Amino acid sequence: MDVYRQELDYSVLSCLIDIAYKVSSVVSDAIPQSAADFKSFTINLLQFAAEKLGWDPIPGESHLNAMLRGQILEVLAQFGDEETKVEARRRFNSFLNDRSTTLLPADIRKAAYTAVMQNVTSSDKSGYESLLRIFRETDLSQEKVRILGSIASSPDSSVVREALDFSLSSEVRNQDAVFVLYGISKEGRETAWLWLKEKWEFISKKLGTGFLITRFITSVASPFSSEKKADEIQEFFSTRMQPSIERTVNQTIEQVQIRAQWVKHVQQQDGLVELLRELAD
Template sequence: MRGEVLMALAAFDHAKTHEQALQRFQAFLDDRSTPLLSADTKRAAYIAVMRNANTSRDGFESLLQVYREADAVQEKERVLRTIASTPDPNILVEVLNFLISEEVRDQDIIYGLAGISLEGHEIAWRWMKENWNFVTNKYGGGTLTHFIRDIISPFCSKEKADEVEAFFRSRVTSAFAMNLKQSIEQVRIKARLVESIKQERQPLQHLLKQFACKG
């Protein structure tokens, strides 16, 4: 649980967590056997590095180096699970291009796709549309469904669901048709939930405005 809590704090940009994580990551770069960055806290540190990549690109480059130098599969996987957590759109595009490069095994790309930041899904969707022919030619089966699920499912608007449907109307195949349908339905369900919450809040907001005026 300690690692999970720290990852959540890092993902939500908790300042003290970031401060400690970046210090410990630097200690790790200086000495890969340092006890300051244990196995259960590494992912939190890596997330913090990528959350700060927009102000310090050195961290991103260092994390790539950690991946390239790692002998253990677990360490490479740990980096891949966190490297897409950046909010910076330009760096995220670099990460996505890295994931489909020869440096990453085809079966490992799913780890990176699952770690895309909340802010990054619009950029990832745009990137996927631009690279769709390459993606479909290189990947198949389960990997292809991860592209669809992990990039599309986090959306939560009717407009985005319509946009996804329009893009795939002439591109869908039996290999991912069911996965696509499920992902779009998830988007529509969340869109209805968002709209429901907005409608519930309107009377309360109106009441608060009246109260404020009376005050």
Template sequence: MNKDLSAHFVTNYDRPSYLAILDLAAKDQLSTLDKICLLQDVPLLTRAGIMSSTELLPLAKAFANESNEKVYGMAMMALNELRKFADGDEQLKSALKTVSRDIAQPTYSLLGWDEMAGESDDDRERRSTALSLMIYGESDTALAEAKRRYDLGLSSISVEIRPLVLSAAVRHFESPQMIGNLLDQYTATASSDLQVDIAIGLTSTRSIATISQLLNNLKKPKVIRPQDASRWFIYLIRNNDARATSWQWLKENWSWVESTYGGDKSYDEFVRYAASALLTRAELDDFRNFFTP
């Protein structure tokens, strides 16, 4: 109905019409704007409870071979929406990882890890998206290649995939030496881009000891500059393995956050991003109890 995004409304199609449109998408018989429209509408309808969130899976599968980066990225974002439902359910999480690998495999096989001569910007972006899904899906070959590239040294890693390589290395091959080396490189470098990538990598940890160490570093300006602390906190609380510890840290250190950032634009980021990362009803109740006067 909303042909080429010519109007401002969300369309909820009847079931036969929706399946027919999804089939056209899978056969690459929709225009780019019609694909974007579909990928905007369905997630909105699922969030509103009008469509089931299970519809996001066949939606993403329909675009597994998509060549347009914008469309491909939106389709994979729709797939990523399902991760919140897998929190605490290892069987569902395992199934979602398998599906993520399967959907990303065609693009991963086509584009690989390295930029090719004459490739488009779309290819570079799709490569990063596919690699992210393969690493989330714990593909043995993707994880082994990420570790191999990490071992070659940070300077040898392409900046487009560097945060993915660092995240995979820390999350799946962590050692105290690795954490120490990355923290040393973080404090030594003058590159803000490299610092961001290292922060993304380190905050992907699954180790409670490392999570606690990183949270403690938020109050150490010689390690993490005060203006960067909120970013580290955001990365940590978005990590499901660090969410509970990060939320507890925020409650215990709220007076420090108020005194340090009370007049700064970073102040509300601690609250807003904590609110967006907490998922369960118990966490919602705890959040309300803590912040409600």
């Protein structure tokens, strides 16, 4: 990954971002003392592209560059780049005061919303409440989806729980509820799993036997990476199995088991902690 520090191609950088999210999750579980170093490494890796693309649309740029700008800013915000978070909040506040401002075009709003949620806690939910206000005011389905995909990204698990409850409210269409699950923070994984178990009867009745219920299972259960959690998932669904979800449950358990093996492999490698500390500088 380190050799791509001056990469600007959409396909390459989009792939790198996807890999960064996955590796960050595994590093956090395998060698948690290096989680911050990996995030710093990723931030440094993307700085060149972030500076080239900037925050504002460039006349004549391709649609792919416009998409890439939002993706890069979002991962920078999520991985804790303070400069990105400050600028995102500045633009978000302008957007709150004037929905027609040019400071927050649609392609970077998800990044700004994610940045706002990084500072939302149970004692200060102003950013979360502002996002819900925008959600309720807009008639645009794309805007609602952007907000839903951001509101569970807070590192505060109680806020994640509130966002998950909101996803099942009458304000959110059934087919849109899953977008909240896509944005669950690392810190909110266990909260989401407990929530799914607690709400399972309600969720299964609400969503029926279609693809939506399988997305709920995959989104909440697959991010784990331990044999213990794989066993826990298997035990929970053993008495709730239906033909419509059996394949998804089995695939989810397999994904967790694969990630568990990845974690074990990482823990057995000598020098990774030192390497990540070196790359983070």
